[in-house]
Amino acid sequence: MKKILIIQNKRIGDVLLASLIATNLKKVFPNSVIDYMVYDYTTGVIENNPAIDNIIEINEKQLKKIPVLFKTALKVRRKNYDIIVDPYAKFQSRVISLLSGAKTRIGFKKRDKNPPLPFYTHNIPFLLEKSKPCGKSIEDRVNLITSVFNIESPTYEPKLYLTDKEEQYDKLNQYNKPVVMFGILGSTPQKSMPYDYIVDLIDFVTETYDVYALFNYSPHQKEDALTIYNKCKHKDRIIFDIYEESIRGFALLMNKCKLLIANEGGTVHIAKALNKPTFTIFSPYVLKEHWASFEDGKTHTSIHLLDEKPELFSTNREQRKKIEEDPSFLYKQLTPKIIIPRLDTFLKFHLTAN
The missing domain is CATH 3.40.50.2000 (Glycogen Phosphorylase B;)
Structure with a gap:
């Protein structure tokens, strides 16, 4: 059983769109446990998402403090994740990815970094232009996964799941x-x-x-x-x-x-x-x-x-x-x-x- 962590330390829209990474990874690893690390004020858009097993809440201001960042990175390392996906590649998330010990670490390649920095085992370049009606931002996030794993019919449409109540x-x-x-x-x-x-x-x-x-x-x-x-x-x-x-x-x-x-x-x-x-x-x-x-x-x-x-x-x-x-x-x-x-x-x- 694969243990997967997605890190999306950004705003509400980004967190919702990046939930597609979990949706598509569940197609490849249906029995996996997928954790999603997000800022605490963004969790409302991913609650009850069937592709996300655990939501890990972090505080935006606190994570910018170096001692808190390294403490968080060590907590992640102790969980022994097999796969880390970092769709934003911010300083904090890159440090967590690098120190995680995960054998597979996927993130975007910065255009001005050649060769790419060693935070990820898979540095995926941004698409040059969009080709689908979902828009380039969504297409890039899905491409982050389809570039590494074979997915026959990727999902490009984010969903928000409400309970019956x-x-x-x-x-x-x-x-x-x-x-x-x-x-x-x-x-x-x-x-x-x-x-x-x-x-x-x-x-x-x-x-x-x-x-x-x-x-x-x-x-x-x-x-x-x-x-x-x-x-x-x-x-x-x-x-x-x-x-x-x-x-x-x-x-x-x-x-x-x-x-x-x-x-x-x-x-x-x-x-x-x-x-x-x-x-x-x-x-x-x-x-x-x-x-x-x-x-x-x-x-x-x-x-x-x-x-x-x-x-x-x-x-x-x-x-x-x-x-x-x-x-x-x-x-x-x-x-x-x-x-x-x-x-x-x-x-x-x-x-x-x-």
């Missing part, structure tokens, strides 16, 4: 119209639209379609969310008193919503893993081809400034100066006037207009 979540039962989840703020300022822009989108949806709007944001962003709410025209169409602080709670809430409109991030991947339609607004600073997954223009679609105004991505001196002077310059160019026609097409396919 969780399926009965009832906080939205009192509402007799579809509920649209709005991811109103990104995880960082560079992933967040200007507030006035998101207000315009909310006003458009609540004026045009027979729905309620529900906000999602991180707990520390509540004041910002309230600022956005107070600027909206149709507060009677906004559900502001229902909110889940945990990732798992958000998944239960999202599962009862009709669809998601959001800045690109982990919530989009959660919605897709729940088979909910998504309209994604990409930050101009994020590579769309890496993170845009399963887009068909109907169930899942997105918008990126590069597709609308490629001339803004010129590398001339004047353009660079504008971006240096105002880091949000590019995001301000992705205006509601550009977004709303695309959003309206998406909503017409899924909703009834007023």
Whole structure:
């Protein structure tokens, strides 16, 4: 029986996408025990996953301390894993991999390291370009495994598994119209639209379609969310008193919503893993081809400034100066006037207009 450890010390979306590594390894080693090491605040997206036998929670800040890192590495070594998979290749995870004693250690080859560093026995290069509708980020993670093990039919679609009890979540039962989840703020300022822009989108949806709007944001962003709410025209169409602080709670809430409109991030991947339609607004600073997954223009679609105004991505001196002077310059160019026609097409396919 193989003992396998996957280390994914990164954010929520990455943890969900990398769960595909466990899914595909179970096809090769159905009787294996697969442990998944993740930051403690990300576990909600992998609970009840049948391919993951044990979730090992680590604290992000603590792991950056050298004594804690080596203590964690020694704990891993004592478990005598046969296979280690490190899909992020961060300093901490590389140290844990190297000291694990595992005979098979799989990680990504850094483009600028030739020959590759000795953290892994299998250094897998990133794909040059995507070839599947799942997007390059998912394709790279699956390729990490299929490059080492023979898998006839790899799985490329992440899933989020809810229990029967969780399926009965009832906080939205009192509402007799579809509920649209709005991811109103990104995880960082560079992933967040200007507030006035998101207000315009909310006003458009609540004026045009027979729905309620529900906000999602991180707990520390509540004041910002309230600022956005107070600027909206149709507060009677906004559900502001229902909110889940945990990732798992958000998944239960999202599962009862009709669809998601959001800045690109982990919530989009959660919605897709729940088979909910998504309209994604990409930050101009994020590579769309890496993170845009399963887009068909109907169930899942997105918008990126590069597709609308490629001339803004010129590398001339004047353009660079504008971006240096105002880091949000590019995001301000992705205006509601550009977004709303695309959003309206998406909503017409899924909703009834007023």
